[in-house]
Amino acid sequence: MPPSRRGDERTSRPTLLEIVVPAHNEERRLPGGLLQLCAKLARLPFPTAVIVVDNASTDRTAEIVRSWPQESVPVRLAECTTPGKGAAVRAGLLETTAPFVGFCDADMATDLRAVERAFGLLLSGERIVIGSRAHPLAEVENRHSPIRELGAFGFRALARVLVPGVSDTQCGFKFFDGLLAREIAARLQTDGFAFDVELLARCVAGGVSVLEIPVTWHDMPGSRFSPARHSLGILLELWRIWARLRAESRGALKVKQPLDSVGYP
Known part of the structure; x- marks a missing residue:
């Protein structure tokens, strides 16, 4: 079948996966990132689409x-005027319908061969599949400074308190059942760097298991994260996530207690 006809058939069917x-x-x-992503998605045998969320860019x-x-x-383009990666991802997920x-991140630091594996696992019934650089089978090229590595170690320790059983909350490669993601x-x-922790913590609190898969990850130049400038803000974000989820949990128990007391299941 000619490539043009194949493309027409893809776009005439409902989109199955949006990134x-x-x-x-x-x-x-x-x-460069979009070229890689679109080339990968074009080889899949079902319709796909990409939503780029412009997060208050000035370029x-x-x-x-x-x-x-x-x-x-x-x-297609979506716009988010609230600063922060968390705000941008939230806006993008709420734009999806698939x-x-x-x-995934614009630099495509995670090798896109993992897309097919993640999608296959979703089709088999998994609801959340995330890339993990901490997986024993992961291949990671890391050029971070010792100070940044120390900060990452501390962050992972704190994140595990909120998301038990997940070894890498921050890899920018996560796939979901669409209804769950939008919910x-x-x-x-959380608008900033720690939004992944809140996202995964809410999923786990709702009884949804998180499956981590190994990825090949390359350290890409251009990261804006600075331990000196951002560490305090990230700690505050983690504390707010913990406090918010704790308050919601207590509120849910208070609502449930009167029902239990009068014999509701």
């Missing part, structure tokens, strides 16, 4: 997305 890409001032890395990020060729993989959704996204309140 969200948060982007803040990514004019340099986004074109040409939005213009790049608006002018992107709409071929076998549609790419039965399966995911998000959880609507409740997210």
Whole structure:
């Protein structure tokens, strides 16, 4: 079948998988990242789409997305004026309509071969599949400084308190049952770096298991994270997540107690 006809058939069927890409001032890395992602998705035998969320960029990020060729993989722009990766991912997930959704970083640091495995696991019944750099079979190229590594170690220790059993909450490669993703996204309140922790903690609190898969991950230049500038803010985010979930849990128990007391199941 000619490639053009194959593309027409893909776009005429309902989209099965949508991937969200948060982007803040990514004019340099986004074109290469989108090329990789669209090339990968175009080889899948079902319709897919990409949503790039422009997170208050001041460069040409939005213009790049608006002018992107709409071929076998549609790419559309969503806008989020609230600063923070968490706010951008939340906005993107709420824009989705597909039965399966995911998000990945604009630099495509995670090897996209993992997309097929994640999607296959979702089809088999898993509701959350996330990439893990801490998995024994993961391949990780890491050029971080010792100070940043120490900070990452401390963050992981704190994150495990909120999300028991998950070894890597921060890998920017997560896939979900679409209904679950939209339900959880609507409740997210963390706008910054630690939003993944709240997202996964809410899933686990709701009784949904999180499956980690090994990934091949390359340390990409251009990261904006700085231990000196961001560590205190991240600690505050983690504390707020803990306090918020604790308060919600107590509130749920208070609502439940009167029902139990009069014999409701």
